[in-house]
Amino acid sequence: MANAADCAYAVIRASILDGTFAPGSRLKEAELVEFCGVSRTPVREALRRLAAEDFVRIQRNQGAEVKTWSDDDLDDLFDLRALLEGHAAAAAARQISAAQLEQIRAAIVEMDAVLASSAPQAEQVAQFLRLNRVVHETVWEAAGSGRLQSMLGRLVEQALIAHTARHYSLARVAQSHHHHRELLDALAAGDAVWAEAMMRGHIRAARLTLKVPPS
């Protein structure tokens, strides 16, 4: 990373996402200085950025702490995500390019391979989540709104914090996989209503995953 500030941002952000800094934990600037290996100035800048993206909460003269998400917050978040991702899917259905369709198709094929492999389940899930992200980002991109794209990116990553250390069942993953397939059909058919409905359902189902504690 060229910039000290970007570096601090990346390090802290990654540490929040992977659970090194648990939700609710205090982030003291002095500690982050040695953790990141840069001075306080870029650390502070990184914290402000993270606050703007709702990863941390900053109170005046009281420092930063990793944001915690209540169940209601998550409901709120996923409601908005369903609305916006549904909107994106509808827009995408109207104007998606052949290349973008192909990209989604390829990701789904890769998912097939991952799920059919004999890799450890955690590895399978990790791979699946990566490909899942590809599918969604391609849809956002096809929707053709930079603003929508960045909003969704942020919402999804906020949701990821809540996901930390939560494992997915293979059954849940399989359901997602079916959603993706049908979404692809809807997009290929150029059916905006169908695509929007599928995407909204897909997001609502994802919300449920976070509600039911893993057994």
Place this chain on the structure above:
Amino acid sequence: MANAADCAYAVIRASILDGTFAPGSRLKEAELVEFCGVSRTPVREALRRLAAEDFVRIQRNQGAEVKTWSDDDLDDLFDLRALLEGHAAAAAARQISAAQLEQIRAAIVEMDAVLASSAPQAEQVAQFLRLNRVVHETVWEAAGSGRLQSMLGRLVEQALIAHTARHYSLARVAQSHHHHRELLDALAAGDAVWAEAMMRGHIRAARLTLKVPPS
């Protein structure tokens, strides 16, 4: 303003909104230091905040400039606003409180008074815009989603930059006024579909105002 950083933020932001810093103009930190009367550190923090809120664009080692909005950007912005404000109106219709309804009603009554007054037209429009903001913010609040509320706040203020130095026709204001009245009816009736439709139309009409140059 207690904080130097908050102070700088408020000053710069206000100057962007009122056109003192025109879209596209470069914001040099040294200039802002004397403009705001604080040191570079809080000025930089303010600029980063403004960048996070899409008021300015920052390029590495090249400083900040007031963001410019193309026609397509504004289409994009208002599309999203219509979607989100429509969603907010629908949610509000389902759960708005009597006090909030009354607040909207009072704002509309005040609008009546403003439009019937003999104040200079610019003054009338300014007052109307303030009350317009009250109506919208009350709807957002009634929707009950903090996230939606902050997103809409940002979108609206981005739109305001484009409005700078653009005057509204009284005819346009009267149309808005009618929208508000009908929106109130829909909210009072608890009719989410009606409320959403009204709000979407209201926003689309507002977009048109920015497209047609003032005569």
Place this chain on the structure above:
DNA sequence: GTGCACTCGATTGTATACATTAACGCTTCG
């Protein structure tokens, strides 16, 4: 004459010292 490279100036990025604030614990008074 044109194109490239180099230097200089201006501006942003970073580190650090200092100021300010708020929380915590102690003392003291009721």
Place this chain on the structure above:
DNA sequence: CGAAGCGTTAATGTATACAATCGAGTGCAC
């Protein structure tokens, strides 16, 4: 014994000095 006031301390907020970077202008070589 409890509560309120005050001082200490540990953190954040601010200013400023220094470093790195970019762009423009100039001069040299081809």
